Amino acid sequence: MNKTTFVKKSFFVLCFFVLISIQNTKAQIAIGVPNIGFTQACANDSFNTFNVTFSFSPESGLNPTNQFQVELSDATGSFATPTVVATSTAGAITTSPATLSFGLPTNTSGESYRIRIKSTAPVATSSGSSTFAAYYKIQDTPFSINNLIPVATYCAGGSYVLTIDNPGTGLNDSPLNYPSLNFKWYRATGPSTSVFVADGETLTVSQPGTYFVETDYGTCTSDSFSNRVTVSESTSGSTTAIVSSLGNPFCPAGGPTTLTTTEGNSYQWFLNGEAISGATNQTFNTTESGTFSVNIDLGSCSTTATIDLVSEGFTSDLNVNEVNTMEEGDTLYVEVTTSANNPEFQWYLNDILIPDATENTYDATDFGNYKVVINQTTGCIVSEELLFEIEAPEDLFPEVAKIPNMISPNGDGINDTWIIPNDYVSGTNTEVIIMDAYGKVSLKTTDYQNNWPENEINFNSVNPVFYYVITTTDNKTKKGSITIIK
Template sequence: MNKTTFVKKLFFVLCFFVLILNQNLKAQIVIGAPNIGFSQACANASFNSYNVTFVFSPEAGLSPTNQFHIELSDADGSFANPTVVYTSSPGAVTTSPATLNFVLPTDTAGESYRLRIKSTAPAATSSGSPSFAAYYKIQDSPFTINNLISTASYCAGGSYLLTIDNPGTGMNDSPLNYPSLTFNWYRETGPTTSVFVAEGESLSVSTPGTYFVETNYGTCTSDSFSNRVTVTESTSGTTSAIVSSLGNPFCPSGGPTTLTTTAGNSYQWFLNGEAINGATNQSLDTVLSGTYTVSIDLGSCNTTASIDLVSQGFESSINVEEINTMEPGETLYVEVTTTAINPEFQWYFNNVLIPGAIDNTYDATEYGTYKVVISQTTGCLVSYDILFEIEEPVDPFPSVADIPNVISPNGDGINDTWIIPNIYVSGTNTEVLIMDAYGKTVLNTTNYLNNWPENEIQFSSVNPVFYYVITTTDNKTKKGSITIIK
């Protein structure tokens, strides 16, 4: 073989190897460890969006069909069975550095997650990111324990079981509806401090203290926590607590307040020392102020609880009587005094609103029924009514010509007393004598006020008969009988 031919063949072989080497270089890339830019990921239904940034080289090494994956490790940081949390579209990412966005799966819960990046064409995998805490807070609102009753008690040597309510009352979002969740119980050690006690859906308490439970979201802050319950140890004769649902003092415009005491086997409620009939449950609804006590059977011991319940109402008074008399043409001045805050007044006559009557005073000129409504417009919004009547005065000495022989003292205001002519009544010095059928004197006066009988006369089927003798100052007499009918 001549020298020229050999050189040509050698050059051809070298070019072939350079071409192959160049193609191999284009078929490989290196991906740097992802930069996550956060120390923990605390997601919930309203926020679940996180960015990760990474570099790769060479950019020319990517195939037009390449896709990048973001993989999430397990809670211990292992990629043995990773979860793909993001996949880019084919050929969408072509420049370095690149930033991708991902969301956490709803079952994420742990303190040592990591991320890594993988490519598909060519296949390459980055190293893992630094560890970070990650939780998806599937339940992130306050919930109730112990039926929202803030006190509990157990007999000495026993215990009390605190449980998460499911479903609970009202709008309670019980975390027990989410099977993946776990819970941590705590006991308060100060106004802002507490110690971990145990895990679980319930807690058996044998040490007095104030307890609460939180959904276990690790180092992520959360609103998924319970109300506090103060648990006490009781012996027979000791006292427990009563809680008012509307507070104490309470505002009666909010409806009845519910008084609740610690859980027991049986109960009896008292108001101002008197047993309340039928009040034998753990709770009692009331709108009345006063001292409430309850006797509680805890099983091996008994305890009592007490509360001085106060209403946030107000006091009002009026300067007239419940029933008033007024001569025709006169005016009755009425004034209301009240402790209500920023009070408003509305006056009614015979249940009809009186236009323009909005002051605490009113000049009443007509006979009938009046009402004033006093409303407190600041703080506890409460209204109270005061009623009074104005009647035409009764003439005790009406003008009659004849002496009646029948009366009906039944309280109907008609013919209730024995009314005689004015020439025989008080001021005339006329003697009026009334005797029963047996001759016994029942009235003897020289100052008769047309008011006999003053007391009720009892009789069954026979209408009793009385006899009268009227003697004037000039010794003229009138005699007759009086029959009493119903």
């Protein structure tokens, strides 16, 4: 080989390596530490989008097929087995800095996650970001414990177990349906303060207080929390609470309210001190107002509970009596006074609706049985009925043909007094004398009102007999006896 040929070959080899070196240099990029711009990532099914911004250089080092990936570490910040949570479209990112959006996997739960950025062409990887808390809140709604019963009682020296309901009542979304979740129990120390008590799905309580539980989403705030339960210690003779499902006062238009007390072995409910037959369960449904109480057997002790239950009704009164008398052709003015909200009125005579009678007053002109219905039309929609009666005045001097010899003054309104013909009553100046069997005068008048006996006549087995003497102004006399029967 001559010298010229060797030099030429050496020149071409040198050019090849220079070209390869230039290409390799062009194929290398550096990716800066990702900027996440947040300290915690709290996701749920309605929000799961987070942004990361990163820089790289040189821009010319990217191949047209390059993709950037966002990798998520494990909960300790390790990238030993990273999870790719976002990938850019090939060739979509060509300038620096760039931003990618990513979402959290549903099993994300921890306080020390990191992310990093990786490129595919050329292959390059950034350092990990600063650590951040990240949780996917797979259950993020309130849930129930203790079957939503807000009170519980245990005997002195014992305990009470609070549990998360599964599935619970109604639309309760029990977090126990999600096996990956953990829970933290708290005891309230004030309206908005509390202290941590224990972890777990249940809590054994041996200290009185108000308790609740939250799903453990670390530093992320959440709506995954329970109702509060006030647990008390009982000795025989102590008291606990009754809760009304519709509140107190309650609106009976919503149907019966459910009264619930603490869990026990057996129960007996009372209304105004009287035992309610068959009311021996933990709950009792009612539409009535009054003082409800319950005796509860807790096993080694017993307790009672009481509630003064009030309905959101209203009060109404009439300005007339239940029974009223008036003469034929007269008018009785009737007025309703009510505390009902925006009331409406309906008047009835003998159960027939009176047309156009829609005010709180009514001029009654007919004899009969009246009813007015008051409807409360705003707030609690309830109604109330008031009854009254109008009758003709009693005829104290009815026309009778004969002087009766028997009466039965028992208060039934029939033959209660001695009714004699109008020729001898008030206005005729006739003298009427009534004597007992011993001649003692019981009545002597010239103005008889058909009202004897005015006072009760007591007797046991023998029907007493009285005697009468009626003397008219022209000295005509009627004599006879009056037998008193029951």
